[in-house]
Amino acid sequence: MTGKPKKAAEINQMAHPLDDLLRTDRIPHIWCPGCGIGTAFSACLNAIKASCEDLDKVAMVSGIGCSGRGAGYIKLDSFHTTHGRAIPFATGLKLGNPELNVIVFSGDGDLFAIGGNHFIHAARRNMDITVICVNNLNYGMTGGQAAATTPYNAKTTTTPVGNPESPFNLPLMAYASGATYVARWTILHARDLTLSIQEAINKKGFSFIEVLSPCPINYGRRNKEKSLDTLKAYQDKSIIKNNAHPADLETDFSKSIVLGKFVDTDRLTCIESYDKTCRLG
Amino acid sequence: MAFWRIPLDAEQIDVTRGIVYIIEDRCKGCGYCIEYCPKQVLAFSKKFNKKGYHLPEAVKPDDCVNCHYCENICPEFAIYSAEASPSAEAVSG
Ligand code: SF4
Ligand code: SF4
Ligand code: SF4
Numbered sequence: 001m002t003g004k005p006k007k008a009a010e011i012n013q014m015a016h017p018l019d020d021l022l023r024t025d026r027i028p029h030i031w032c033p034g035c036g037i038g039t040a041f042s043a044c045l046n047a048i049k050a051s052c053e054d055l056d057k058v059a060m061v062s063g064i065g066c067s068g069r070g071a072g073y074i075k076l077d078s079f080h081t082t083h084g085r086a087i088p089f090a091t092g093l094k095l096g097n098p099e100l101n102v103i104v105f106s107g108d109g110d111l112f113a114i115g116g117n118h119f120i121h122a123a124r125r126n127m128d129i130t131v132i133c134v135n136n137l138n139y140g141m142t143g144g145q146a147a148a149t150t151p152y153n154a155k156t157t158t159t160p161v162g163n164p165e166s167p168f169n170l171p172l173m174a175y176a177s178g179a180t181y182v183a184r185w186t187i188l189h190a191r192d193l194t195l196s197i198q199e200a201i202n203k204k205g206f207s208f209i210e211v212l213s214p215c216p217i218n219y220g221r222r223n224k225e226k227s228l229d230t231l232k233a234y235q236d237k238s239i240i241k242n243n244a245h246p247a248d249l250e251t252d253f254s255k256s257i258v259l260g261k262f263v264d265t266d267r268l269t270c271i272e273s274y275d276k277t278c279r280l281g
Numbered sequence: 282m283a284f285w286r287i288p289l290d291a292e293q294i295d296v297t298r299g300i301v302y303i304i305e306d307r308c309k310g311c312g313y314c315i316e317y318c319p320k321q322v323l324a325f326s327k328k329f330n331k332k333g334y335h336l337p338e339a340v341k342p343d344d345c346v347n348c349h350y351c352e353n354i355c356p357e358f359a360i361y362s363a364e365a366s367p368s369a370e371a372v373s374g
Contacts, residue, residue, distance in 0.1 A: 190354050
C-alpha cells in the first residue's frame with residue numbers, strides 16, 4: 001500500500017514487499033495461526049518504510065512475551081530486552097543518540113503490568129519515542145492467564161468462571177500520564193493502523209498506539225471465539241470516533257469499542273526540556 | 282462490487298488490475314485474506330503446504346483490483362498483490 005506501485009514484471013514473484021525489512025531466515029515466525037501480532041508487525045514495517053528515510057536511524061525495542069518477539073524479526077537495529085524493560089531501554093537509546101527514531105513494539109502484559117511504571121513515567125517526561133502495544137487481552141505466551149487488560153467477566157486459565165476485575169483503559173492511562181499522541185486500532189483496520197503508526201513516528205514526543213489483536217489459541221479458545229469471530233467482533237462492535245474523550249474508551253466487547261486518534265498535542269519533549277532547563281547558555 | 286445502480290460513468294472508470302501472489306510455505310491457513318478480500322478473489326484450495334496448512338488460491342484472479350488488503354491483513358507475510366502489466370490486461374481484459 002505504500003511506496004510506488006511495482007509492475008508485476010519488475011518483482012520477483014516470491015519476494016514479499018516487506019522482505020527487505022524482515023529477517024526472512026526466521027520466517028515463518030513463531031506466532032500461532034490466526035494470531036494478530038503478525039498483522040500489527042506488518043503494519044509497523046509498512047509505516048517504517050513510509051516514514052523513515054534513513055533506515056540506519058531506526059531502532060526497534062521489544063520486551064518479553066509473544067509480541068516481544070517482534071524485535072527479533074526486523075532486519076534493522078533492534079533489541080529484545082528483559083521483561084517490562086523495553087521503554088527504559090528505548091529511553092536510554094534515545095538519550096544516547098537523539099537522532100534515532102526509536103520504536104517500542106511489545107504486548108499489553110509487558111508494557112502495562114510488568115513494565116507499567118516505566119510506561120507512565122516515559123509518558124510523563126514526554127520521551128520522544130513511539131510505543132506500539134499489541135493488546136491480546138491476556139498473557140498469551142505463558143498459557144493464557146488473566147492480565148491487567150482482560151475484560152470483565154472474560155474466561156482465562158486463572159479466571160475460569162469469569163474475570164472479576166476491570167481492565168485498564170490503555171488510551172486513558174497514556175493520556176493521563178502525558179502522552180502527546182494516543183490512538184487505538186484493531187488489526188482489521190490495518191490501513192488506518194499503518195497511517196497512524198506513520199503519524200506517530202513523525203510526531204515529536206511520546207506517541208502511543210494500542211492495537212487490539214486476536215489470540216485465538218489462549219484467549220479465544222477459552223471465550224469460544226475463533227480468530228475469524230474475533231475479527232467479526234472488531235467489525236461489528238467498533239466505532240471510529242476521532243477525538244473521543246479517553247475516559248470513554250473502556251474495552252467492553254458487550255458494548256462497542258471506540259477506535260481512532262484521541263490525542264494529538266504538543267509540549268516540550270524530555271530532551272528539549274532538559275536542554276532548556278539544565279544546559280543554560 | 283455490487284452496485285444498486287450502475288454509475289453513469291462506469292465505462293470511463295479505469296479499474297486497476299492486480300495479480301495476487303501466495304508464498305505457500307509461509308501461510309498458516311488463517312483464512313483472513315479469503316474472508317476480507319473485497320472482490321472474493323480467494324478461496325481455500327484443496328492443497329496443503331509443507332507444514333500441513335490449508336492454503337488460499339485465487340479462484341477469480343481476473344477480479345483482483347490490487348487493493349493490497351490481503352497483503353495488509355495477512356499475519357504471515359505470505360500473500361501480496363502487484364499491479365498487472367498492461368499485456369496481462371490485454372489478454373484477459
Ligand atoms: S499465544 Fe496468543 S498471542 Fe501468543 S502467538 Fe499464540 S495466538 Fe498469538
Ligand atoms: S489485492 Fe485486494 S482484490 Fe486482490 S486478492 Fe488481495 S484483497 Fe483481493
Ligand atoms: S492471510 Fe496469510 S496466512 Fe492467512 S490464509 Fe491468507 S495467506 Fe495464509
